Amino acid sequence: MKNPFLISFYTLIFSFSLSMLLGNPVYSQTTPSDKIEYLYPANKEKVFDETVDEFYQALRDIKYPVHQELYQRYQQKPKQLQRHLDTVLFKEMPDASINIREKLLFxxxxxxxxxxxxxxILRPYPEIDINYHQTVSPDRQVYFFxxxxxxxxxxxxxxxxxxxETKEMVAGGGTYxxxxxRGNS
Incomplete structure (x- = not known):
């Protein structure tokens, strides 16, 4: 026979646990911050003398340390795991209908x-939602290729x-x- 004390003890534990789960929710209060912390903060007032064409050539020549490191990591991967280098370090398509190089705000x-x-259906490409890239300030200068x-x-x-400023890739991709x-028969 079961001990009545243990049954009442387990019932008490169960009812206490259930009351904790179904009790009033607790909310923490935080002070809203007026300033958003971006990994890449606004820099639209800064002056950068390098043109977009100069940067593109430096990218192709792997001039900057950040691109040299990226290229080294690329070379160390097995062939089957390597993405196309022209996507990793952007290169314009040789037979492209249009090539765009712009220096602008994000x-x-x-x-x-x-x-x-x-x-x-009609589709935009590239469909870049700046709200998705929350690490980049909308007022950050970027090169767009x-x-x-x-x-x-x-x-x-x-x-x-x-x-x-940092020469790092913020976003990129490709599509086919x-x-x-549908033709008329």
């Missing part, structure tokens, strides 16, 4: 989308955003989209 990038159609080829059969594109236009 918040100005959203306006540089190109609208493509796969035959069914964008290269794409748009034909009747396909769309290929790649882009990269580099910080003007075959087009499936």
């Amino acid at each position: 918040n100005e990038i959203e306006g540089l989308n190109y609208i493509i159609s796969d035959g069914n 964008y290269s794409f080829k748009d034909t009747e059969k396909e769309f290929r594109g790649r882009y990269a955003i580099y910080d003007v 989209m075959p087009k499936s236009f």
Whole structure:
């Protein structure tokens, strides 16, 4: 036979635990900060003499230590794990329809989308949401590189955003989209 004391003790523990779970929630108060801490803070007032074309050439020549380190890490990876070097260290597509090189503020990038159609829907590319990149101040100077080829059969594109001050890549990527236009029979 079970001990009535143990049964009442377990019932008390269970009811106390349940009351703690279902009790009033506790909220902590924090003081709202007027200043957002960015990994890459605003620098729109600073003057950087390097042009976007000079930076692009320095990138291709792997002139800066940050790019040399990136290239060394790339070379050390096994071939099957290596991404395309032209994406890691941006390179314009040789047969591109359009190549864009701009030095601008990070918040100005959203306006540089190109609208493509796969035959069914229209899509912007690159679709860069600056709110997604919360480590970069909207008032941060960046280099924006964008290269794409748009034909009747396909769309290929790649882009990269580099910080003007640190020379680090902030964002980048590439896409391939075959087009499936429906012909009239």
